[in-house]
Amino acid sequence: MLSEQLLNELHNLNRTEKLRIVQILVNELAVEETSPEMLRQLAVQYEVWSPYDAFGAAHTLQTMLDEYKRDHDQS
Amino acid sequence: MTNPELYPYIQAQDPQGKILSRPLMPLKLENDTQSMVLNGLLDTGATINVLPYEIGLALGLVWSQQNRSVELTGNLAQFEARASILIGVIGQFQPIPLVFAWTRAEGIPLLLGQVNFFAEFDVCFFHARGIFEIQPKVELSS
Numbered sequence: 001m002l003s004e005q006l007l008n009e010l011h012n013l014n015r016t017e018k019l020r021i022v023q024i025l026v027n028e029l030a031v032e033e034t035s036p037e038m039l040r041q042l043a044v045q046y047e048v049w050s051p052y053d054a055f056g057a058a059h060t061l062q063t064m065l066d067e068y069k070r071d072h073d074q075s
Numbered sequence: 076m077t078n079p080e081l082y083p084y085i086q087a088q089d090p091q092g093k094i095l096s097r098p099l100m101p102l103k104l105e106n107d108t109q110s111m112v113l114n115g116l117l118d119t120g121a122t123i124n125v126l127p128y129e130i131g132l133a134l135g136l137v138w139s140q141q142n143r144s145v146e147l148t149g150n151l152a153q154f155e156a157r158a159s160i161l162i163g164v165i166g167q168f169q170p171i172p173l174v175f176a177w178t179r180a181e182g183i184p185l186l187l188g189q190v191n192f193f194a195e196f197d198v199c200f201f202h203a204r205g206i207f208e209i210q211p212k213v214e215l216s217s
Binding site for chain 1: 118120121122123124125143145146147148149150151152156158160172174175176180183184186188189190191
């Protein structure tokens with residue numbers, strides 16, 4: 001939180017020091033806004049269609065395939 | 076023993092114009108008298124094969140006749156899916172039955188996953204060379 005004391009100290013800096021402070025803060029913001037945490041906060045969505053760990057589906061498909069092969073081996 | 080076949084990675088561009096190489100397997104899918112030649116993404120992380128809705132329709136599948144529902148995960152969890160069996164023809168190899176989760180999702184890649192694509196075929200990826208090699212599984216003698 002900005003305090004009056006901090007603001008006064010910033011106002012009393014010379015031009016070079018003020019520019020240096022601005023540069024540091026801008027760099028910090030740039031890093032924060034490209035960090036994974038910031039991206040999550042922005043609710044960016046990525047399409048990952050790969051159904052990994054679909055174990056129930058895998059079991060159903062395998063059972064159906066086994067039945068299909070059994071029926072076609074008999075015919 | 077069947078000789079392996081080599082296929083090139085296929086290059087695509089992402090929205091930023093960056094080149095991406097993908098292992099896309101050309102194959103023919105058959106259902107009764109209908110067939111279609113298309114590319115399937117070799118997705119070793121996918122537990123199952125996934126068939127996009129529009130591809131199933133084009134092959135003559137009828138949603139109401141597929142009576143086994145399956146629940147998918149990830150982005151596909153929001154879409155209903157049903158189990159369907161098609162005949163897959165890969166290169167010069169013997170046709171085999173491929174079982175799919177036929178999803179209501181459209182505009183997604185055809186995914187070739189562990190059940191049962193990778194259970195039927197041995198695949199070696201050589202990303203740096205831009206090729207992959209495939210052959211029917213080799214049964215281990217006991």
